Amino acid sequence: xxxxxxxxxxxxxxxxxxxxxxxxxxxxxxxxxxxxxxxxxxxxxxxxxxxxxxxxxxxxxxxxxxxxxxxxxxxxxxxxxxxxxxxxxxxxxxxxxxxxxxxxxxxxxxxxxxxxxxxxxxxxxxxxxxxxxxxxxxxxxxxxxxxxxxxxxxxxxxxxxxxxxxxxxxxxxxxxxxxxxxxxxxxxxxxxxxxxxxxxx
DNA sequence: AGATGGATTTTC
DNA sequence: AAAATCCATCTC
Numbered sequence: 167x168x169x170x171x172x173x174x175x176x177x178x179x180x181x182x183x184x185x186x187x188x189x190x191x192x193x194x195x196x197x198x199x200x201x202x203x204x205x206x207x208x209x210x211x212x213x214x215x216x217x218x219x220x221x222x223x224x225x226x227x228x229x230x231x232x233x234x235x236x237x238x239x240x241x242x243x244x245x246x247x248x249x250x251x252x253x254x255x256x257x258x259x260x261x262x263x264x265x266x267x268x269x270x271x272x273x274x275x276x277x278x279x280x281x282x283x284x285x286x287x288x289x290x291x292x293x294x295x296x297x298x299x300x301x302x303x304x305x306x307x308x309x310x311x312x313x314x315x316x317x318x319x320x321x322x323x324x325x326x327x328x329x330x331x332x333x334x335x336x337x338x339x340x341x342x343x344x345x346x347x348x349x350x351x352x353x354x355x356x357x358x359x360x361x362x363x364x365x366x367x
Numbered sequence: 368a369g370a371t372g373g374a375t376t377t378t379c
Numbered sequence: 380a381a382a383a384t385c386c387a388t389c390t391c
Contacts, residue, residue: 207383209383216383217383218378218383221378221379224377224378225377226376226377226378240376240377240383241375241376241377242376242377242382242383242384242385243374243375243376243381243382243384243385244374244375244376244377244382244384245373245374245375245376245384245385246374246384246385247384248383248384250383263383265383292384292385293383293384294384294385295384295385298385333383334383334384335382335383335384336382336383338381338382339383358384
């Protein structure tokens with residue numbers, strides 16, 4: 167059921183698209199929290215200026231240089247956490263950011279972690295939101311995704327049509343800012359709203 | 368609907 | 380100082 171080390175030991179672009187429809191599972195205080203992955207972004211390597219590892223090896227980016235199938239959790243804007251899976255062989259830094267889930271199990275608990283009344287589509291529809299909902303923080307940085315606190319399963323769900331757009335929030339990345347390396351399940355209501363999409367029509 | 372600012376860590 | 384974000388709180 168759990169995705170194998172070999173699944174992650176591939177280029178980030180392949181892993182990013184293959185992760186759509188897979189199920190992210192978090193075991194926390196003996197409960198299961200899970201959701202189907204509906205949105206990802208690929209950070210393909212040291213030459214990708216949007217990839218944190220393009221700045222070199224630092225304490226923060228260390229796990230990205232390690233073996234595949236481990237988690238890379240970092241804090242953005244001092245506040246929210248983002249969860250990534252490390253891809254490619256040891257020594258080659260690349261990762262896939264998990265940006266949105268469709269809640270599956272433990273939605274009551276997720277709603278508690280998110281604070282207050284929230285619609286299902288507001289539970290895990292963004293990288294910071296899903297970390298809050300699944301109790302993922304920096305303590306899970308470097309976690310082996312083949313262990314039993316946090317992992318990804320194949321439940322043989324079909325993801326539906328996949329769309330690709332430019333990644334979000336990386337305008338500084340020069341020619342890499344326009345690469346269509348954000349993938350999502352088209353029409354799924356749990357996909358995150360970007361600023362431009364939020365304007366509707 | 369759209370813009371703005373606040374929270375605050377990591378890095379340069 | 381700027382960032383792989385989210386939310387409350389204004390505006391129109």
